Each structure stands twice: as C-alpha cells, then as structure tokens.
Amino acid sequence: MRISTLASVRLPAYVQAHKRATGEPAYFWVRPRWAAPPAARHGKTCPVTSSPLGTDLAVAIERANALNEAFKQWREGEGAKLTPGTVQWLFDWYRRLEKFTELRHNTRAGYRIAMDAVEAMAMRAGTFGQRRAAAVDATAADTLYRKAREKHGERQGAYMMQVCRLVWNQASRHHKATGIKASENPFAGMGIKSSSGAGRGNRAATRAEYDAYRAAAHELGRPSMAVAAAICFEACQRVYDAFGYEDPDGRISRGIRWGSYVPGVSIGLVQSKTGNVVTIPLADGTGADRVELYPELEAELARLTRGDDDELIVRDERTGERYTKDYVTKLHRRIKKKAELGADVKFTSFRHGGITEIGDSGTDDVRAVSGHSTLEVTRIYNKANQEKAVRIAAKRREHIAVIAAGAALDDSEDDTRSTAE
Known part of the structure; x- marks a missing residue:
C-alpha cells in the first residue's frame, strides 16, 4: 500500500x-x-x-x-x-518456577540481566522479547547470538545464550504450558565460545601486581584490603567469601572468621557457593624441617588486631562492620591508582592469579585449596585432602622461589649493565 x-x-x-x-x-x-x-x-x-x-x-x-x-x-x-507465548512471557514463566526462585541471589540477578538483554535485542520489527518463543529456530538463535556478541561482547553474549538454552530446556519439559515442543531447543549445539579471548574479560594478576596492590593498600591505611587480596591470591578464595558480603536472601553465611584461623597451623575457609569446607594447612614439618607455606598471607593477618572468634577477619576500618560491594569497588579503584595498576586488574584477578600460579608450578588439580568441586565430608577424605593441600602449597613455594631468583638475576644484570655504561 x-x-x-x-x-x-x-x-x-x-x-x-x-x-x-x-x-x-x-x-x-x-x-x-x-x-x-x-x-x-x-x-x-x-x-x-x-x-x-x-x-x-x-x-x-x-x-x-x-x-x-x-x-x-x-x-x-x-x-x-505480557502476550502469552512470547519470549518475554516465557522468561516471566521461568522466573516463577521454584527452579529459579531457589537459586541464590547472585545467580538469579545474573539470569535476570541476561534475560533483560535478550528481550531488549532490537530486531527488524520490535524486540526479540516480542517474538513467539515457539517460532524461534536455530537460524534465529544464531542471529541473536551474533547480535549479542556485537552489542555486549563475547563473554556476555555467550552467557545470554546459555541462559536461553537453560530456559528452553525447562520450557520443553513443560511443553503443554509453554508451547515449546519437547526435545527441540534452538540454543543447543550452538558452539558457544565462553572464553573472552586474549586481552579481554577478567585476567589473572601477577604476583608483582599483587605485591604492589598490598603495599598501596597499606600506604592508604587499608590493611583489610591487603588481607582480602591475600585471601584471594594465596588461598584462592572467591571475592564475596573473602569480604563476607551479606546474602540479600539471608540463606547463606559468608566470610572468614577469626575462630577459623590458628596462626602457623591452619585456616578454615567456607565456600559459600559450593558449601565446601576447606581447611588449609599453613606449615609443613617441624623444627628445622618446618616450612611456612603461606608466609605472605600470615604476614597480612598479623597486621590486623585479632577479634572475637565469630567476628569477620576482613572488615571496614571505618565502621568495624562488613564491607559493602559498592564501597569495595570505589576503594579498589583508589588502591589500583596508588599502585599504578591497569584498569583490567579486578579484585577477581587475584584469585585467578593464585590459581594460575599453582598451575604454573606444575600442579593441575587445585581443588584441595580452591574448593571448586563438591567434596565428601569424611575423615578419610579430609585427611587425603589435607595431605594434598600441603603438597600443592610446597610445590607452589618452590615456584615462588624460582620467580624471586629470576627477578633478582634480572636486577643484577641491570646493575652490571649500568656499571659498564
């Protein structure tokens, strides 16, 4: 017309x-x-x-x-x-399932962000959220993935597709209610690239960056931030466990408390994501054969005033209370600037750096320290886990010594060249 x-x-x-x-x-x-x-x-x-x-x-x-x-x-x-049968309606249906409401707050929030981004993707007519969910085929899913990568980047684009795949899986199980045919998922088999690629996304901090960060934190009068960095880098713990961020749902308890730390012996860490309890030995052997396995971590802990057993180790110096995420973000930027570190060094970079360092030392399985996978809480398994944690730390100390020796050699060569010139 x-x-x-x-x-x-x-x-x-x-x-x-x-x-x-x-x-x-x-x-x-x-x-x-x-x-x-x-x-x-x-x-x-x-x-x-x-x-x-x-x-x-x-x-x-x-x-x-x-x-x-x-x-x-x-x-x-x-x-x-909402128009029944649309993608937006389907996401709303999924968010009402017990399968979704039982997820932890951070997971639910991440899913919501991904769903909102998918709904908002501009199409030739309207947005993707307005499309009929049952009519979305592999071609439409591939087009959405391409648009998502272009707009949000490789990492977030992949996450958006993973959330779609999960929702469509649930919808196909309830096909009478959703109209999504059983065993048909256009988001399956997409070849999603979950890696952000070289130079993108979160990267591992080096030990030199970690050392510079701790020094800057102390210069700014924030020893608690140095301790949090040490817990993430040395003990490979997640950021929200190191700081003990409050769970908005009140379902889980986070944070490392003074009662779990026995100087020179061990420190107990609760993995709030997995529920695992990881006890890390801090030394190996006795007498002249004794080897301190985490001297940097213990040196940072020694700078703080020990509180009651049930008090968090990492607390805001201003208030004595647990840190908030917003304030940690602001403080982290100040410390990075003081340490002259790049913008790509996030707090999660310290955990990545610690795990990478363990891998570089020749140890492939870091579960005994990082608590990545589910562990059976039995006395026999815990004993084996403790022994493995000691081996991991000992191997890592050897690697750290090699790094230090290499740095000293480089400094010596620089001094020699300067003298010759």
Whole structure:
C-alpha cells in the first residue's frame, strides 16, 4: 500500500513521515527525548531505539506497532500485560518456577540481566522479547547470538545464550504450558565460545601486581584490603567469601572468621557457593624441617588486631562492620591508582592469579585449596585432602622461589649493565 500524501492516514504514535527527494514518503519511529538513556523505568533503560521503518506504509505500521508495544511494556514494567507465548512471557514463566526462585541471589540477578538483554535485542520489527518463543529456530538463535556478541561482547553474549538454552530446556519439559515442543531447543549445539579471548574479560594478576596492590593498600591505611587480596591470591578464595558480603536472601553465611584461623597451623575457609569446607594447612614439618607455606598471607593477618572468634577477619576500618560491594569497588579503584595498576586488574584477578600460579608450578588439580568441586565430608577424605593441600602449597613455594631468583638475576644484570655504561 502506497500513499501520495502524508496527511491521508493516521500514523501510529512516535512515527514520523518524511518525503524523499523523489517525493516518496519514508517512515521513522522516533523515541521521545525523555526516554533516552540514562532515563529509566522500573530499573531499566529503554530497550527501543529510533529506527527507520521503510517506505511501505503497511510494513511501517506493523513495525511501529511492535515498537510501541515494546515501549509500552518498558514504561509499565512488571505491571504490563505480557502476550502469552512470547519470549518475554516465557522468561516471566521461568522466573516463577521454584527452579529459579531457589537459586541464590547472585545467580538469579545474573539470569535476570541476561534475560533483560535478550528481550531488549532490537530486531527488524520490535524486540526479540516480542517474538513467539515457539517460532524461534536455530537460524534465529544464531542471529541473536551474533547480535549479542556485537552489542555486549563475547563473554556476555555467550552467557545470554546459555541462559536461553537453560530456559528452553525447562520450557520443553513443560511443553503443554509453554508451547515449546519437547526435545527441540534452538540454543543447543550452538558452539558457544565462553572464553573472552586474549586481552579481554577478567585476567589473572601477577604476583608483582599483587605485591604492589598490598603495599598501596597499606600506604592508604587499608590493611583489610591487603588481607582480602591475600585471601584471594594465596588461598584462592572467591571475592564475596573473602569480604563476607551479606546474602540479600539471608540463606547463606559468608566470610572468614577469626575462630577459623590458628596462626602457623591452619585456616578454615567456607565456600559459600559450593558449601565446601576447606581447611588449609599453613606449615609443613617441624623444627628445622618446618616450612611456612603461606608466609605472605600470615604476614597480612598479623597486621590486623585479632577479634572475637565469630567476628569477620576482613572488615571496614571505618565502621568495624562488613564491607559493602559498592564501597569495595570505589576503594579498589583508589588502591589500583596508588599502585599504578591497569584498569583490567579486578579484585577477581587475584584469585585467578593464585590459581594460575599453582598451575604454573606444575600442579593441575587445585581443588584441595580452591574448593571448586563438591567434596565428601569424611575423615578419610579430609585427611587425603589435607595431605594434598600441603603438597600443592610446597610445590607452589618452590615456584615462588624460582620467580624471586629470576627477578633478582634480572636486577643484577641491570646493575652490571649500568656499571659498564
């Protein structure tokens, strides 16, 4: 259907018609200025952007109506009526399942972010969230993956597809309710690249960067931040366990407490993600044969005033209370700047660095220290685990000594060249 005059038809909201040089009208959906980011509704910025609609009036109206529906749902948020069978409706269905509500807060939050990003992906008409979920095929999934990588990067794009695959798996099990046919998942077998690639994403911090960070933390009067870095790098613990971040759901207890630390003997670590309890020996042997396995960690712990057994080791010096994530992020940036470290050194980089260092020392299995996989809590297994933890730490100390010797040799060669010059 074509029109010869722009005034002969009532256009959908936010649609503008402009004449081309040939006199032919072209249509555009124009997002109102008040809705442009950073403006937000219900915690989300507007997923709909200004878009050309083409020159065919019927097609333009169809596309505009889809965009207006997405725009309305953004404005109304959770109160918006979802169209049954759409991708947005399917995600809402999944979030109501016990399978989702029983997940931990961080996992649920990550899934929601991924789902919101998938829903907001712009398509030729409207957003992906408006598509019929049952009509999404392998071609559509591959196109979505490509668009997601272009907009959000390799790492987040892969995560978005993984969440879709999980949702479609559940939907196919309940195909009578969802309309998704059993055993048909367009997000399966995609060849998702979960790695962020060289130079992208989170990277491992080196021991030199870790040492510089701790020194800067002390210069700024923040020994607790140096201890947290040591717990992540030396003991390979996750950031939220090192800081003891509060669980919004109140389901799990995080943090390392003074009662779990026996100087020169051991430190007990609870893996809140897996529920594993990992006790790391701090020394091997006795007398002249005694080897300190984690001297850097213990040196940092010794700088703090020991609290009661049930008190967190890492606490905000200002208040004596546990740190908040926002304040740690702000403080981490200050310490990095003081230490002259790159922006790509995140706090998670210390754990990555510690695990990498163990691997570089020739030890492939780090579970006895990092607590990655589920462990059977039996006395026999725990004994074997303790022995392995000692071997891992001893091997790592040998590797650290090699690193130090190499650094000393480089310094000596530099001094020799300077003297010769």
